[in-house]
Amino acid sequence: MxxxxxxxxxxxxxxxxxxxxxxxxxxxxxxxxxxxxxxxxxxxxxxxxxxxxxxxxxxxxxxxxxxxxxxxxxxxxxxxxxxxxxxxxxxNRRVKTNVTIPAWLKEAAESQHVNYSKLLEVALLDYLNVRREILR
Missing domain, CATH: 3.30.160.250 (Double Stranded RNA Binding Domain)
Incomplete structure (x- = not known):
């Protein structure tokens, strides 16, 4: 190092x-x-x-x-x-970003206790075809 x-x-x-x-x-x-x-x-x-x-x-x-x-x-x-x-x-520091989604989708996601940050991170890694270990 x-x-x-x-x-x-x-x-x-x-x-x-x-x-x-x-x-x-x-x-x-x-x-x-x-x-x-x-x-x-x-x-x-x-x-x-x-x-x-x-x-x-x-x-x-x-x-x-x-x-x-x-x-x-x-x-x-x-x-x-x-x-x-x-x-x-x-x-690898965590940063905030705002997203806009339909109200009905937000309600459905919240009823299922969706972790927006984790879901968005995984989706972006997949979409960008980036293979990087997700740090928690």
Whole structure:
């Protein structure tokens, strides 16, 4: 499984710590203390890399060290993420979607205690001829 480790800067602020990754412009976060800042930084890094890969952007190689100006403004910490695990989690998360069906059909389905989500998922897999294990 792929593992990426980027250096993050935790910058003290009046109400906590800002987090940024010099290698990944735009990947920022905030936490009320160092522990929360590290956790929120990891979540930001996971989602940032996931989005970049989804957009087919080039993922920059992690730096081994930071510039003097980055080091002067805060605490340097290494944050590690597992992009393949994040991708699997994101692609298999459950999302809501609205559908419209006739009222009589809804009543009939409810009288039979139909699980709409499961039925729609199975029907879509069949319709699209996709063979993927249904995660419950």
């Amino acid at each position: 792929r593992k990426l480790t980027y250096l993050a800067v935790l910058e003290p602020a009046s109400e906590g710590y800002g987090v940024f990754f010099p290698d990944l412009p735009g990947c920022i976060s905030f936490g009320k203390d160092i522990e929360e800042a590290h956790q929120m930084g990891r979540e930001a890094l996971e989602l940032h890399i996931y989005s970049m890969e989804k957009d087919e952007d080039l993922i920059p190689a992690p730096s081994k060290s930071l510039s003097k100006e980055d080091v002067e403004c805060g605490i340097i910490t290494a944050i590690t993420v597992l992009p393949d695990l994040v991708k699997n989690e994101m692609e």
